Amino acid sequence: MLRKFRDSVIEKIIFICGILSIVFVVLIFGFLFKEGISFFKEYGIFEFLLGKYWYPTSDPAAYGVLSLIVGSVLVTLGATIIAVPLGIMTALYISEIAPKGIRDVLKSLVELMAAIPSVVIGFVGMVTLVPLVKALFNVPTGLTAFSGSIMLAFMAMPTIVSISEDAIRSVPWQYKEGAYALGATKWQTIRRIVLKAAMPGIIAAVMLGIGRVIGETMAVMMITGNAAHIPSSIFEPVRTLTATIAAEMGETVKGGLHYKALFGIGLVLFSITFIINFIADLFLNKNKKR
Amino acid sequence: MDIIEIKNLNLFYTNFHAIKDVNMKIKANKITALIGPSGCGKSTLLRTLNRINDTIEGVRIEGDVIVNGKNIYDPDADVDRIRRNVGMVFQRPNPFPLSIYNNVAFGLQINRLVSRKDETDFIVKESLEDVQLWDDLKDKLKMSGLELSLEQQQRLCIARLIAVKPEIILLDEPCSSLDPMATAHIEELMQELKSKYTIVIVTHNMQQAARISDETGYMLLGKLIEFDATGKIFTNPSKQETDDYVSGRFG
Numbered sequence: 191m192l193r194k195f196r197d198s199v200i201e202k203i204i205f206i207c208g209i210l211s212i213v214f215v216v217l218i219f220g221f222l223f224k225e226g227i228s229f230f231k232e233y234g235i236f237e238f239l240l241g242k243y244w245y246p247t248s249d250p251a252a253y254g255v256l257s258l259i260v261g262s263v264l265v266t267l268g269a270t271i272i273a274v275p276l277g278i279m280t281a282l283y284i285s286e287i288a289p290k291g292i293r294d295v296l297k298s299l300v301e302l303m304a305a306i307p308s309v310v311i312g313f314v315g316m317v318t319l320v321p322l323v324k325a326l327f328n329v330p331t332g333l334t335a336f337s338g339s340i341m342l343a344f345m346a347m348p349t350i351v352s353i354s355e356d357a358i359r360s361v362p363w364q365y366k367e368g369a370y371a372l373g374a375t376k377w378q379t380i381r382r383i384v385l386k387a388a389m390p391g392i393i394a395a396v397m398l399g400i401g402r403v404i405g406e407t408m409a410v411m412m413i414t415g416n417a418a419h420i421p422s423s424i425f426e427p428v429r430t431l432t433a434t435i436a437a438e439m440g441e442t443v444k445g446g447l448h449y450k451a452l453f454g455i456g457l458v459l460f461s462i463t464f465i466i467n468f469i470a471d472l473f474l475n476k477n478k479k480r
Numbered sequence: 481m482d483i484i485e486i487k488n489l490n491l492f493y494t495n496f497h498a499i500k501d502v503n504m505k506i507k508a509n510k511i512t513a514l515i516g517p518s519g520c521g522k523s524t525l526l527r528t529l530n531r532i533n534d535t536i537e538g539v540r541i542e543g544d545v546i547v548n549g550k551n552i553y554d555p556d557a558d559v560d561r562i563r564r565n566v567g568m569v570f571q572r573p574n575p576f577p578l579s580i581y582n583n584v585a586f587g588l589q590i591n592r593l594v595s596r597k598d599e600t601d602f603i604v605k606e607s608l609e610d611v612q613l614w615d616d617l618k619d620k621l622k623m624s625g626l627e628l629s630l631e632q633q634q635r636l637c638i639a640r641l642i643a644v645k646p647e648i649i650l651l652d653e654p655c656s657s658l659d660p661m662a663t664a665h666i667e668e669l670m671q672e673l674k675s676k677y678t679i680v681i682v683t684h685n686m687q688q689a690a691r692i693s694d695e696t697g698y699m700l701l702g703k704l705i706e707f708d709a710t711g712k713i714f715t716n717p718s719k720q721e722t723d724d725y726v727s728g729r730f731g
């Protein structure tokens with residue numbers, strides 16, 4: 191009797207916790223949409239998305255988000271180009287080539303890398319990478335999209351490495367054995383069989399890594415120079431969507447147009463990350479089915 | 481003619497002595513069966529013949545395996561070439577997660593055996609015909625090999641071997657995941673392949689060994705107890721241990 195009662199109480203508590211997390215998510219969405227949509231109504235969605243100028247404090251104010259989107263995309267693209275090949279190679283090395291001792295060390299290092307707070311990465315980048323980029327490429331400032339890409343690549347690496355490594359390691363041993371038995375070398379086996387079989391997982395890893403980079407705020411704010419203009423090369427400062435929200439939210443008047451504009455940015459960000467996560471999920475599920 | 485000669489072969493998994501001083505001569509274009517209780521080292525012995533054990537950590541091998549007059553364990557032996565010459569079919573069908581066509585073409589491509597597409601096409605067709613898959617699958621070559629039935633998968637695995645034209649085919653319990661009908665089909669196939677290839681098969685199933693093989697080796701605890709003509713092993717073995725096993729008193 192008592193046991194039954196206790197069981198049902200525990201069950202209810204778990205149920206409430208589950209429901210609560212859903213409620214929170216819905217609330218956040220609701221808020222984001224409400225403020226964002228009301229901004230679109232007031233300012234115009236096309237003026238917002240395609241406007242080149244972000245002058246929230248001028249008179250009249252301009253809330254064109256295009257340069258911020260370009261900034262985010264540029265930094266993310268740069269980070270992806272650096273992190274993806276490096277991450278996949280590292281994953282391959284860890285799972286297929288490294289002897290056991292090195293493998294364990296590397297795996298712990300990757301986990302450690304994931305644990306570094308982004309503000310620390312930003313700080314280290316600021317004092318090491320930024321002056322280096324300035325000197326190396328002879329540009330007026332080292333606070334550039336390029337510097338941001340490198341730092342963000344660092345942050346995407348752990349995600350890409352650990353999820354790809356999982357995917358590569360879960361390729362059945364029988365596939366490899368079959369390839370070896372046909373006279374394939376180790377590299378042929380990796381390239382033609384292992385990578386192919388692990389590809390859905392690797393794509394998911396890349397997507398999640400990109401998702402992490404797009405949403406990243408602190409490090410980019412510290413390193414990319416925060417200039418809201420459309421750059422002509424990666425060696426110019428840029429400003430990202432996230433950095434804009436973080437930098438300006440404190441200065442806005444609650445309920446004002448600027449305030450709502452930041453929610454508009456939030457909505458844009460949310461749509462991008464949602465699409466990326468969705469694609470990642472698609473590939474992860476494909477992986478499981480097989 | 482003896483195509484394989486195993487001389488004083490010993491194998492250790494780290495410290496575990498899995499193959500003990502095995503000597504054996506395998507004849508060309510015959511089917512040789514290895515039987516024995518679970519864990520006696522049948523698979524291990526079979527896997528020394530194409531050096532696939534090398535891929536397992538901690539394996540140490542002593543002794544010689546001479547294939548066509550050459551010791552495959554010579555330090556300067558070309559392992560990839562040996563494996564191409566001595567193909568292997570595994571217990572669970574393991575087609576690659578590639579299309580049927582690419583499964584068969586894989587060995588040709590990695591070994592650069594052919595350069596022209598029409599040559600590859602021809603060998604793919606020929607190999608699938610040899611395992612009697614061609615008629616069923618000729619319009620589905622782009623389908624993934626994983627979508628086939630288990631029997632078809634095992635046939636595909638044999639097809640991808642014979643595409644690279646090995647001399648010897650090793651089969652490790654190739655029928656253990658198949659139903660009796662499929663088993664009968666694969667056995668028939670082996671009889672057909674025997675004219676072109678030397679076949680060594682490990683089997684749990686004594687009736688199977690008796691049905692299909694010309695010679696049979698009985699293994700126990702890492703030793704080759706007796707090796708002789710299949711008829712002799714099953715009706716009139718020379719060793720008491722063999723007799724106990726084939727008559728069902730043990731194992």
Ligand SMILES: Nc1ncnc2c1ncn2[C@@H]1O[C@H](COP(=O)(O)OP(=O)(O)OP(=O)(O)O)[C@@H](O)[C@H]1O
Pocket residue numbers: 493496498516517518519520521522523524525536684
């Ligand atoms: N990778 C390995 N590491 C350590 N020991 C192993 C390994 N593979 C096999 N063994 C051991 O070697 C012995 C022989 O194994 P093997 O797989 O050759 O036996 P088998 O006769 O094929 O058995 P089964 O009929 O169950 O397939 C067994 O005792 C097994 O536990």
Ligand SMILES: [Mg+2]
Pocket residue numbers: 522523524652682
């Ligand atoms: Mg076995």
